[in-house]
Amino acid sequence: MKKLRLTFAISSLTFLVMLAISPLKDFFREWKWYQYEYNELVSDLPQRVKPAEIGIKQLWIQKLDRIDRCVTCHLGLNEPALREAKQPFxxxxxxxxDYEDFGCTACHEGQGSATTYRESVGKVVFWDKPVFPTEFMEASCAKCHKEREVPHAPILTLGRKLIEEANCIACHQMNGFEKQWTPSLDGIGSKVNRTWLVNWLKHPKAYFGKTKMPNFLLTDEEAGILTDYLMTFKSFPNNAALDGLPPALASEEERAKLLELGSTRFREARCISCHPINGRGGYVASDLGKVASKATAEWLYGYIKNPKRLQPGVEMPRYRFNDMELAAVVAYIQSEYVDYETAELPELPPQIPNPAYFEQGQALFKKYNCSGCHELGGMKKAEEMGPELKFIGGKKLYEIDFGSSNIEQTLPSYLVTKIKNPRVFSPVMKMPSYEFTNEEAQAITVAMLGNTDERIPEELKVYPKPQSTYSPQGEFGTLVEDLACFGCHTMFGRGRLVATDLTLEASQAQKGWISGYFKIPYSLRPILTERMPNLFASDAEIKVMVDYMEKVFIADSLERNIRAGRDEISKGRILYYEKHGCQACHQINLKGGYVGPALDNVGSRLKPGWIFHWLKNPQAFKPESIEPNNNLTDEEAEALTAFLMSLK
Amino acid sequence: MRAGGLARQSSFTFLALLLLIACARHDDAPENGGVRQDTLEPSSSSVSTADVANLTYEQRQGQHLFLKYCQVCHGANGRGDGFNAFNLSPKPRDFTDHRYMNALSDARLLETVSQGGKGVNKSVLMPSWGGRLRKNEQGYIIAYLRYLAPSSH
Known part of the structure; x- marks a missing residue:
């Protein structure tokens, strides 16, 4: 009897405890603590903020097929009074x-349906997409935004730019990037000297700090063999051949006579707009600081004479030098841009090539996929591709080999480390080193993490503008090709934006001014590093270009007659100096700022219709311009135009 | 007597159990209501990256806009020493001047950015950005200005 009662007591007690566990467990849910704390927090605020109802909350984002319960604890997302509150409020x-339209995990990643901190952040087993750290957040923009410049995502934009410039797609398949132009190596044996090539292959950035050529971390032996192999390619593309040197360059005495002319032409041609000299100057082309110790005089002469003949596709203009000027420029380069360090080294004993150098060199050339970028001897392009990276951002953690490294085991940290130290995870890896900075590696990682195979509804995606198919024909087309205008200028959406967009040039500038500018291209903006070179084009050529511009680079809608009486001009002057403070950025008579172009004589340069429409909305013509939009009335814009046109 | 003892004993056990469970839960959800100060910030990845991690989203956006639009006069570090500053009189504002900047309300800063110097009775050399930058963007710039001169200083 006693035993029975005891058993009954114990079992009922156990039963009671078991019953109690479930409400207790519910009572102590992690998220409830946050909700209680939130309600306490908002009750202390001076402003009235609605307290949260206790319970799980979720956003159901149907279009993205996501359910996010983050708002269960992140309760103050829409509450301006909580701007400085601690997280998660x-x-x-x-x-x-708006997060109510897109949810949370579409951008932040993490496990949306989880209701505990640890699980929602996603650093748990079998969850491959933990919450992005802040520095990689912009990767999510890339899921929908496929355009080149993503607004408000500077890191992603930089990453995409770097991937394109580094020509990653020469070895890795990736969507949305254009292959970069790279020089053909045919004829390299007639162009450079052996010592230079060995040093270049071993460390390209030592010669040209901004080169896109990466460092393949070759051993001395490999560099030597590859050089011997490359030096056997003596003939140029399309069977072009070097002409040999003119008599004026034959001897040192002859060359000395030309130095002064050469130096003048070198400066007038503004070579340093594109070419740096020992690291200073432009950056779009190779460094000239030691070029005389790299390239032969014959090659320099032949190349400057007609760049595209020896290097098809190169964006260097064919300067209209006569033979004497050409020889003078080469003489000047030969006397000035010498690598004195290697020039003073004792001469090396003649190279005895490894008997199997050709086969071994070719094997190295193929192993490192040099043909991914460079043409050589008609070799098939891209024989040894690297892994495809189209969907690298969706890679699962178990697919990644972290090797023996002890970095954090996440995809972003793997990518950053790999980009910084391409062969760190395994010695058999072949990827070259680009010597990216931490910031660059981070930006590239951001752009790569955005390459996922996640299904996104088509209506949410933003694509880049289709490629421009503009291709000028006739005499003008030939000149544009020959003078490599697209290397700096954009016309109808094609080309670079190193210099101004020419699409509306004839609506913008007066005909006489354009012709004069070809003759003496002066600096409109004092702060620019890249300046228009003097191409020494003939009068006939200038006429062809100006006539074409007057027909094509013009829009009738930008014509406008502006009344320019004394009243308008003085009203414009007041607006210029006293209302809008234009002198903060523009100079007139050496007074004013350096930011925009100087406006002296602007009345002889620009057309009134252009000034008017530009002032009304500068970004309609140049989206990147930092000129403020002052929301001018027509009357104000006309008065300003009248004032500016009076500056002749 | 015996039954009473049993009841006392059982209620005691029950309370002890309850306490145990509470303690166990409490370990997972630590003090101050379960907010884990140390782990709530995104964990710093083992790779060192630029100082973007120190800025809030708004400050980062503001910094980007600042470098594009404001830097020429106000300088990359906001000290009023941009390369165009020496062409200007009066000189551009030094945004690291805590005392001056902290006295200005957000609304006043927003007015200055959007309407320029002329809108707030200051030099016309400060352009108005209201036509170029959207309200959001102007707010980002203010957030960055607050970063340059934190109010707690």
Whole structure:
């Protein structure tokens, strides 16, 4: 009897405890603590903020097929009074995408359906997409934004630019990038000397700090064999051949006579707009500081005479030098741009090539996929591709080999480390080193993480503008090709934006001014590093270009007659100096700022219709311009135009 | 007597159990209501990256806009020493001047950015950005200005 009662007591007690566990467990849910704390927090605020109802909350984002319960604890996302509150209650920054439309994990990643901190952040087994650290957040923009420049995502934009410039797609398949132009190596044996090539292959950036050529970390032996192999390619593309040197360059005495002319032409041609000299100057072309110790005089002469003949596709203009000027420029380069360090080294004993150098060199050339970028001897392009990276951002953690490294085991940290130290995870890896900085490696990682195979509804995606197919024909087309205008200028969406967009040039500038500018291209903006070179084009050629511009680079809608009476001019002057403070950025008579172009004589340069429309909305013509839009009335814009046109 | 003892004993056990469970839960959700100060910030990845991690989203956006639009006069570090500054009189504002900057309300800063110097009775050399930058973007710039001169200083 006693035993029975005891058993009954114990079992009922156990039963009671078991019953109690479930409400207790519910009572002590992690998220409830946050909700209680939130309600306590908002009750202390001076402003009235609605307390949260206790319970799980979730956003169901149907279009992205996501359910996010983050809002269960992140309760103040829409509450401006909580801007400075501690997490998880802080207000969400204002962005262009409302979180109620897009949810949380579409951008932040993490496990949306989880209801504990640890699981929602996603650093748990079998969850491959933990919450992005802040520095990689912009990767999510890339899922939908395929355009080149993503607004408000500077890191992603930089990453995409770097991937394109480094020509990653020569070895890795990736969507949305254009292959870069790289020089053909045919004829390299007639162009460079052996010592230079060995040093270049071993460390390209030592010669040209901004080169896109990476360092393949070759051993001395490999560099030697590869050089011997490359030096056997003596003939140029399309069977072009070097002409030999003119008599004026034959001897040192002859050359000395030309130095002064050469130096003048070198400066007038503004070579340093594109070519740096020992690291200073432009950056779009190779460094000239030691070029005389790299390239032969014959090659320099032949190349400057007609760049595209020896190097098809190169964006160097064919300067209209006569033979004497050409010889003078080469003489000047030969006397000035010498690598004195290697020039003073004792001469090396003649090279005895490894008997199997050709086969071994070719094997190295193929192993490192040099043909991914460079043409050589009609070899098939890209024989040894690297891994495909189209969907690298969706790679699962178990697929990644971290080797023996002890870095954090996440995809972003793997990518950053790999980009910085390409062969760190395994010695058999072949990827070359680009010597990226931490910031660059981070930006590239951001761009790569955005390459996922996640299914995104088509209507959410933003694509880049289609490629321009503009291709000028006739005499003008030939000149544009020959003078490599697209290397700096954009016309109808094609070309670079190193210099101004020419699409509306004839609506913008007066005909006489354009012709004069070809003759003496002066600097409109004092702060620019890249300046228009003097191409020494003939009068006939200038006429062809100006006539074409007057027909094509013009829009009738930008014509406008501006009344320019004394009243308008003085009203414009007041607006210029006293209302809008234009002198902060523009100079007139050496007074004013350096930011925009000087406006002296602007009345002889620009057309009134252009000034008017430009002032009304500068970014309609140049989206990147930092000129403020002052929301001018027509009357104000006309008065300003009248004033500016009076400056002749 | 015996039954009473049993009841006392059982209620005691029950309370002890309850306490145990509470303690166990409490370990997972630590003090101050379960907010884990040390882990809530995104974990710093083992790779060192630029100082973007120190800025809030708004400050980062502001920094980017600042470098594009404001830097020429106000300088990359906001000290009023941009390369165009020496052409200007009066000189551009030094945004690291805590005392001056902290006295200005957000609304006043926003007015200056959007309407320029002329809108707030200051030099016309400061252009108005209201036509170029959207309200959001102007707010980002203010957030960055607050970063340059934190109010707690």
């Amino acid at each position: 802080r207000t969400h920054p204002k962005i262009d995408h």
